[in-house]
Amino acid sequence: MSHIVIIGAGECGARAAFALRERNFDGQITLVGAEEHLPYERPPLSKEALLNGLEPKLVSDAARYADAGIEVLTGHSVEGIDPAGKTARLSDGQILAYDRLLLTTGARPRPFPGLSGPNHRIRTLRTHSDAVAIRAGLQPGAHLAIIGGGFIGLELAATARKLGAKVTLVEGLPRILSRGVPAELSAVIAARHKAEGVEILCGVTIQELSEGPDHARILTEDGRTIAADMIVVGIGAVPNVELARDAGLVIDNGIAVDAHLRTSDPDIFAAGDCCSFPLPHYGGRRVRLEAWRNAQDQGTLAAANLLGAEETVSAVPWFWSDQYDLTLQIAGIADGATQAVWRHVAEGTFILFHLDIDGRLIAASGIGPGNAVARDIRLAEMMIAARVRPDPVALAAPGTKLKTLLAA
Amino acid sequence: MSNWVEVCATDEIDEEDVIRFDHAGRTFAVYRSPDDEFFATDGLCTHEKIHLAEGLVMDDIIECPKHNGRFSYKTGEAKGAPVCVNLKTYPVKIEGGSVFISVA
Numbered sequence: 001m002s003h004i005v006i007i008g009a010g011e012c013g014a015r016a017a018f019a020l021r022e023r024n025f026d027g028q029i030t031l032v033g034a035e036e037h038l039p040y041e042r043p044p045l046s047k048e049a050l051l052n053g054l055e056p057k058l059v060s061d062a063a064r065y066a067d068a069g070i071e072v073l074t075g076h077s078v079e080g081i082d083p084a085g086k087t088a089r090l091s092d093g094q095i096l097a098y099d100r101l102l103l104t105t106g107a108r109p110r111p112f113p114g115l116s117g118p119n120h121r122i123r124t125l126r127t128h129s130d131a132v133a134i135r136a137g138l139q140p141g142a143h144l145a146i147i148g149g150g151f152i153g154l155e156l157a158a159t160a161r162k163l164g165a166k167v168t169l170v171e172g173l174p175r176i177l178s179r180g181v182p183a184e185l186s187a188v189i190a191a192r193h194k195a196e197g198v199e200i201l202c203g204v205t206i207q208e209l210s211e212g213p214d215h216a217r218i219l220t221e222d223g224r225t226i227a228a229d230m231i232v233v234g235i236g237a238v239p240n241v242e243l244a245r246d247a248g249l250v251i252d253n254g255i256a257v258d259a260h261l262r263t264s265d266p267d268i269f270a271a272g273d274c275c276s277f278p279l280p281h282y283g284g285r286r287v288r289l290e291a292w293r294n295a296q297d298q299g300t301l302a303a304a305n306l307l308g309a310e311e312t313v314s315a316v317p318w319f320w321s322d323q324y325d326l327t328l329q330i331a332g333i334a335d336g337a338t339q340a341v342w343r344h345v346a347e348g349t350f351i352l353f354h355l356d357i358d359g360r361l362i363a364a365s366g367i368g369p370g371n372a373v374a375r376d377i378r379l380a381e382m383m384i385a386a387r388v389r390p391d392p393v394a395l396a397a398p399g400t401k402l403k404t405l406l407a408a
Numbered sequence: 409m410s411n412w413v414e415v416c417a418t419d420e421i422d423e424e425d426v427i428r429f430d431h432a433g434r435t436f437a438v439y440r441s442p443d444d445e446f447f448a449t450d451g452l453c454t455h456e457k458i459h460l461a462e463g464l465v466m467d468d469i470i471e472c473p474k475h476n477g478r479f480s481y482k483t484g485e486a487k488g489a490p491v492c493v494n495l496k497t498y499p500v501k502i503e504g505g506s507v508f509i510s511v512a
Contacts, residue, residue, distance in 0.1 A: 015489055022488075300489075371458065371459070375464050378463075378473070
């Protein structure tokens with residue numbers, strides 16, 4: 001094999017490129033990305049980058065790509081893939097012949113239904129340039145309205161408050177973070193945002209968003225109008241599957257891959273936010289994860305399998321969110337849990353362990369200041385992977401070292 | 409020139425565990441390995457300056473609590489993404505049931 005092409009220069013694609021070299025692949029590696037920047041870390045975009053940084057935090061600097069012999073084509077989008085001829089056609093007309101192809105095309109913000117652009121006061125947050133544009137509108141006293149009480153919206157709300165903006169967050173469902181976060185944790189987060197001065201409106205259906213020269217406006221179904229200087233829509237992401245679909249690959253809530261991250265074409269793999277895969281430890285149900293660590297893990301795994309390793313996805317899903325000084329961490333997926341065990345760690349710090357009907361630990365969700373829950377969530381993740389059935393009484397007891405339950 | 413500083417009694421660190429030690433405006437992480445040896449490194453992860461003492465010790469690895477960057481706490485070696493810069497290590501000695509590190 002002489003040439004591996006990676007389409008999508010985010011965390012996942014970059015990680016895969018370096019992992020190929022770590023596995024001693026000595027052929028050509030080309031990493032193609034549409035953005036002008038080298039691959040950068042997206043998690044800070046709603047947090048520190050918005051507060052402090054105007055430069056993206058690069059995954060690696062240019063010298064490391066050069067040293068590793070990885071050619072990075074930034075500012076290049078891919079127009080099409082020909083799986084029969086094994087080529088990718090770039091926006092500038094260049095044709096790249098590949099032996100194996102990895103798609104790490106990521107996801108893009110879900111657009112607000114019915115909204116047509118371009119809009120200056122109604123934005124989404126995914127890229128560094130999105131963050132720069134939002135930052136420009138966050139002067140002290142400016143009114144920011146956020147649509148969607150998910151991680152992005154809530155992290156942005158916390159950062160905007162630190163910058164002195166007035167923040168209103170509108171969520172359609174009865175509570176924030178209803179997708180994947182237990183109510184006990186979202187209550188802590190909601191209370192903190194309210195204490196910091198964020199107005200949270202739940203159960204509000206939006207009829208229309210509009211913008212004029214001075215304001216953006218939310219019209220709610222019950223007839224209210226909320227005017228703001230800027231609206232940021234954070235209602236989830238959609239996978240970038242168009243290239244794969246046009247190439248005839250199977251799509252199923254993302255580019256469908258098997259447990260080796262192989263698509264329906266044996267020479268094309270996909271990894272990260274763009275793909276759906278059978279999740280081990282949870283009956284092999286097909287999921288798509290939008291998460292930083294998943295992007296890293298799958299980039300690394302895809303690199304191994306591009307070189308013929310046939311390794312299987314085995315990671316337990318893991319997510320985190322930072323808001324103010326609070327960190328929330330979740331390992332596993334709690335759907336299907338029949339029992340929740342509360343472990344008090346310290347004042348304002350707790351972990352919920354989610355057990356299934358057989359008493360197996362399938363998820364753990366924790367919240368607290370700083371990294372107060374990090375070690376225990378990491379141990380919980382290992383317990384989930386080991387499919388242990390811990391004693392609920394021991395789990396609940398703050399004095400029990402979780403390490404001792406790993407072999408349960 | 410070495411500058412030995414007392415950290416704590418040996419029994420204040422569990423086996424296969426780590427504590428944070430702050431001294432003279434600097435922060436360190438001091439480890440006790442599963443085979444009952446003591447080690448010391450800089451206290452902050454080289455990726456995003458997170459306190460490593462809040463992370464998990466597994467065999468001879470310390471894993472950062474924030475993004476799971478891994479180092480060998482015995483050698484300081486970074487063990488892969490997202491960390492690529494090694495961790496500085498410090499000499500350790502045990503005297504009179506106490507752990508000392510050389511912070512010079």
